[in-house]
Amino acid sequence: MKEIKTPPLLIGLSFWFLFLLCSPLGATENSLVKLTVDIPSGKYLFQAAGGCGCHTDTKNSGEFLAGGRPLKTPFGTFYSTNITPDPKTGIGSWSDEDFVRAMTQGLSPEGKHYFPVFPYTSFQRIKRKDLLDLKAYLFSIPPVKQNNLPHDLILPFGEQYAMMFWKNFVWSPQPFKSNPEKTESWNRGAYLAQAVAHCGECHTPRNLFGGLKTKMHFAGSKEGPEGKLAPNITPHKKTGIGSWSRVDISYFLETGMKPDGDDAQGLMGEVIEFGYQNLQEEDLDALAEYLLSLEPISNDLKPETQK
Amino acid sequence: MKHMNTIRALSALFLLIIISNSAFAQAEGIIKYRKNVMKSTAGHMGAIVDILKNGLPLNAHVVDHARSINQNSKMTLVMFPKGSGLGDTKAKPAIWENWSKFENAVNAFESESAKLAKVAESGDMQALAKQVRATGKSCGSCHKNFRERN
Numbered sequence: 001m002k003e004i005k006t007p008p009l010l011i012g013l014s015f016w017f018l019f020l021l022c023s024p025l026g027a028t029e030n031s032l033v034k035l036t037v038d039i040p041s042g043k044y045l046f047q048a049a050g051g052c053g054c055h056t057d058t059k060n061s062g063e064f065l066a067g068g069r070p071l072k073t074p075f076g077t078f079y080s081t082n083i084t085p086d087p088k089t090g091i092g093s094w095s096d097e098d099f100v101r102a103m104t105q106g107l108s109p110e111g112k113h114y115f116p117v118f119p120y121t122s123f124q125r126i127k128r129k130d131l132l133d134l135k136a137y138l139f140s141i142p143p144v145k146q147n148n149l150p151h152d153l154i155l156p157f158g159e160q161y162a163m164m165f166w167k168n169f170v171w172s173p174q175p176f177k178s179n180p181e182k183t184e185s186w187n188r189g190a191y192l193a194q195a196v197a198h199c200g201e202c203h204t205p206r207n208l209f210g211g212l213k214t215k216m217h218f219a220g221s222k223e224g225p226e227g228k229l230a231p232n233i234t235p236h237k238k239t240g241i242g243s244w245s246r247v248d249i250s251y252f253l254e255t256g257m258k259p260d261g262d263d264a265q266g267l268m269g270e271v272i273e274f275g276y277q278n279l280q281e282e283d284l285d286a287l288a289e290y291l292l293s294l295e296p297i298s299n300d301l302k303p304e305t306q307k
Numbered sequence: 308m309k310h311m312n313t314i315r316a317l318s319a320l321f322l323l324i325i326i327s328n329s330a331f332a333q334a335e336g337i338i339k340y341r342k343n344v345m346k347s348t349a350g351h352m353g354a355i356v357d358i359l360k361n362g363l364p365l366n367a368h369v370v371d372h373a374r375s376i377n378q379n380s381k382m383t384l385v386m387f388p389k390g391s392g393l394g395d396t397k398a399k400p401a402i403w404e405n406w407s408k409f410e411n412a413v414n415a416f417e418s419e420s421a422k423l424a425k426v427a428e429s430g431d432m433q434a435l436a437k438q439v440r441a442t443g444k445s446c447g448s449c450h451k452n453f454r455e456r457n
Contacts, residue, residue, distance in 0.1 A: 257443045
């Protein structure tokens with residue numbers, strides 16, 4: 001009896017294996033098979049990422065994506081890098097694998113660790129196809145020759161070891177998981193928010209080591225980018241955006257105008273202006289659907305002296 | 308002579324305190340006032356947007372809201388007299404340091420909101436949606452340079 005049971009299993013397994021080999025699905029994700037890249041899709045993704053404005057030194061009228069913008073954090077001042085396709089000072093000499101590794105593992109082509117001020121912690125959830133489209137778009141913009149500036153950190157030595165420690169003990173990368181019980185648009189919104197638009201990098205508070213407090217997912221941070229407050233964007237009625245409707249959120253992401261008629265400022269204003277406002281209505285609505293589905297977290301960040 | 312000097316210095320100090328106190332009190336009044344006007348501007352803006360994004364059957368109201376915004380825009384510049392940067396306010400000193408730049412920004416708001424009122428009168432809701440964004444931009448670009456963030 002025992003001997004009879006194995007053959008069907010073997011046949012099944014080999015069919016399954018054959019299926020995997022022939023299946024186009026098997027080839028699309030995270031394999032080395034060449035994909036046809038699509039610059040317009042890459043541009044769209046770029047906009048969904050908020051226009052990567054950290055890499056443009058807008059205040060000093062710096063060149064588009066040529067870096068050099070100071071980013072103040074509790075760990076010191078970082079200067080963003082040149083991501084134009086200049087082969088020497090930018091990323092023009094990067095291969096597809098270099099780009100994917102930088103975006104998903106925070107490693108430079110030379111194997112140096114990037115600081116998580118570059119949100120690879122979110123970008124690691126972006127699908128490979130999307131990453132390669134994004135790269136194709138970045139390689140289509142004008143190259144700018146501009147050397148990167150050294151960071152100005154509070155601990156100016158041993159940073160590579162610190163980053164190795166950080167990656168191994170502080171960071172626990174969570175891959176993007178779609179939820180089959182939710183709608184397709186919810187999943188799209190979740191993907192955009194968690195991976196591409198990287199909302200959590202500013203709107204989730206960080207611990208002493210600069211890791212995101214996952215239990216406070218999207219609940220706002222007093223020390224957001226540029227030392228400014230990043231509000232609670234969970235649907236908590238009093239301290240978050242619980243009083244916002246779905247259309248309030250999508251309209252805000254499209255125009256920067258809050259339901260009370262005030263406007264978004266700072267980095268949020270920038271990511272809307274250079275990015276989110278170009279997104280399709282369905283995507284903005286998907287983001288709103290996702291945000292409103294989050295667990296409401298009470299986290300009051302407003303300063304005592306109000307308005 | 309020594310006493311005279313002390314008395315002079317003291318009285319000068321008193322005078323300064325009295326003047327600055329009354330200036331402060333005045334600044335407090337105008338700060339409260341301009342916050343209320345700003346809030347009403349934002350309120351009208353929010354109201355138009357509510358009508359637009361929810362498709363409320365209140366298109367007729369849009370004209371009044373738009374006109375109110377334009378009225379408010381005309382009051383905006385004089386709400387920022389010199390010396391009203393001290394106190395419970397988010398107004399940046401840049402306003403008085405770059406007065407002509409500030410003036411330009413307020414003028415831009417005035418002309419955009421005048422257009423808003425015109426478009427509202429035309430009843431073309433699609434054009435209105437566009438002009439709401441343009442007007443909002445004029446608010447935002449002024450706030451960007453001249454309003455302190457939280």
